[in-house]
Amino acid sequence: RDDRPARGERVERPNRNDKSDKNDKNDRQTRNERADRNNPNQDRNKNRPRPKADKFLSEPEEHGYNFDNLVEIEGVLEVQAEGYAILRSADYNYLNSPDDVYVSSKQMKEFSIQNGDTVVAGIRPPRIGEKFYPLISVKSVNGRSLEWIRDRVPFKYLTPLFPQEKFNLSTARGGISMRLMDLFSPIGKGQRGMIVSQPKTGKTTLLKDLANSISINHPEVYLIILLIDERPEEVTDMKRSVNGEVIASTFDEPADRHVRIANLVLEKAKRMVECGHDVCILLDSITRLARAYNTVSPSSGKILSGGVEANALQKPKRFFGAARNIENGGSLSIIATALVDTGSKMDEVIFEEFKGTGNMELMLDRRISNRRIYPAIDIQSSGTRREDLLMDKETLQRIWILRKHLADMNPVEAMEFVKGRIESTRNNDEFLNSMNG
Numbered sequence: 001r002d003d004r005p006a007r008g009e010r011v012e013r014p015n016r017n018d019k020s021d022k023n024d025k026n027d028r029q030t031r032n033e034r035a036d037r038n039n040p041n042q043d044r045n046k047n048r049p050r051p052k053a054d055k056f057l058s059e060p061e062e063h064g065y066n067f068d069n070l071v072e073i074e075g076v077l078e079v080q081a082e083g084y085a086i087l088r089s090a091d092y093n094y095l096n097s098p099d100d101v102y103v104s105s106k107q108m109k110e111f112s113i114q115n116g117d118t119v120v121a122g123i124r125p126p127r128i129g130e131k132f133y134p135l136i137s138v139k140s141v142n143g144r145s146l147e148w149i150r151d152r153v154p155f156k157y158l159t160p161l162f163p164q165e166k167f168n169l170s171t172a173r174g175g176i177s178m179r180l181m182d183l184f185s186p187i188g189k190g191q192r193g194m195i196v197s198q199p200k201t202g203k204t205t206l207l208k209d210l211a212n213s214i215s216i217n218h219p220e221v222y223l224i225i226l227l228i229d230e231r232p233e234e235v236t237d238m239k240r241s242v243n244g245e246v247i248a249s250t251f252d253e254p255a256d257r258h259v260r261i262a263n264l265v266l267e268k269a270k271r272m273v274e275c276g277h278d279v280c281i282l283l284d285s286i287t288r289l290a291r292a293y294n295t296v297s298p299s300s301g302k303i304l305s306g307g308v309e310a311n312a313l314q315k316p317k318r319f320f321g322a323a324r325n326i327e328n329g330g331s332l333s334i335i336a337t338a339l340v341d342t343g344s345k346m347d348e349v350i351f352e353e354f355k356g357t358g359n360m361e362l363m364l365d366r367r368i369s370n371r372r373i374y375p376a377i378d379i380q381s382s383g384t385r386r387e388d389l390l391m392d393k394e395t396l397q398r399i400w401i402l403r404k405h406l407a408d409m410n411p412v413e414a415m416e417f418v419k420g421r422i423e424s425t426r427n428n429d430e431f432l433n434s435m436n437g
Helices: 036-038 104-110 175-184 205-219 231-241 254-274 286-296 314-321 346-352 368-370 395-406 411-423 428-432
Strands: 072-080 086-087 102-103 118-123 133-141 191-197 222-230 245-250 278-284 325-326 329-340 360-363
Touching: 072 102, 072 254, 104 133, 118 254, 175 205, 175 395, 175 411, 175 428, 191 205, 205 222, 205 231, 205 278, 205 329, 222 254, 222 286, 222 325, 231 245, 245 254, 254 278, 254 286, 254 314, 254 329, 278 428, 286 329, 286 346, 314 329, 314 346, 329 346, 368 411, 395 411, 395 428, 411 428
Parallel strands: 102 133, 191 329, 191 360, 222 245, 222 278, 278 329
Antiparallel strands: 072 086, 072 118, 086 102, 118 133, 325 329
């Protein structure tokens, strides 16, 4: 033990209770901060290489491609319950589609666009996480400029008048059915007309002829054919034979879809009339539309005969009642078909509710169609209110003389008599001039 080297001087230990020499918690160098420890993926993902985003979905780079406003789309604005809106395409009957465009509530206020407006807009491709094409600019609304749109008067404040400008329905393709309508139940711009028919009396064919006549003789009128609860083959036939916008909801679709399409078509027509356009809606049929409203309306506990809810017919009446001729403006004409003698008590109740609300009625008779006489029009029961505003005095006088002559005949005899005389003349003027007296 004597040859052990001398031990060095012992270094004095600091007092354990003295915390002044300890590193401050905020000056930690080697360990992660507390915020880093709570996020285990922060350091792990810092140096990981990220995949390159697709150029078509990311923000335009300095030397990348910019697709903003390259594509223009036209659609009808449908406001959602959440406050934003979607531009719906007519190619998909205004239902959900891949072409839908998102419009924010801020953009709706900025461009002064409302539910039902027909908008031509510029869009951009959706980015990652976006469901719709976003709208970035508006070119026109209902065929008008944005400055014009901001000063328009709402539809409910426009002054309605009797129809004063007559539709000329006589064409080479229309045949004698349109010539008969021109004589006995003329239609004007802003007419609220009803075609009352029994099953298998040719109402769909008559509606098709009417649509073709309006599109040929009055190209300035925006024509909409609305088919509710219709057969699919009838929809295809109508689309191929009519030059107009055909919106359809077939009988295999639920009632809420019928109602949704009808509401959007009505709002579109109202917005166009506010902008001074002439619009004509041909509805087939208002009976089926009222049935759909009756199905989706909440139960009130008050049920009329036939199973009709007491408040269910208010909305289809609002649809039919929107037809009007606007003073110093456009017009909205609605010609709707109504079904009778179907064996359903509900259809009878619906027809009675709408009876007298229109200012033009065209009655089709099953007895005439059973004899294969078309068009099966009951001339004595058909007519237009205030037809003196649509015709000149001399023509009206001759039609009254003809009606007096037909009053003593039954509907079949009257139709056969008039059809034979009309087929032997080239136009209605020649037919009226050939009358004695």
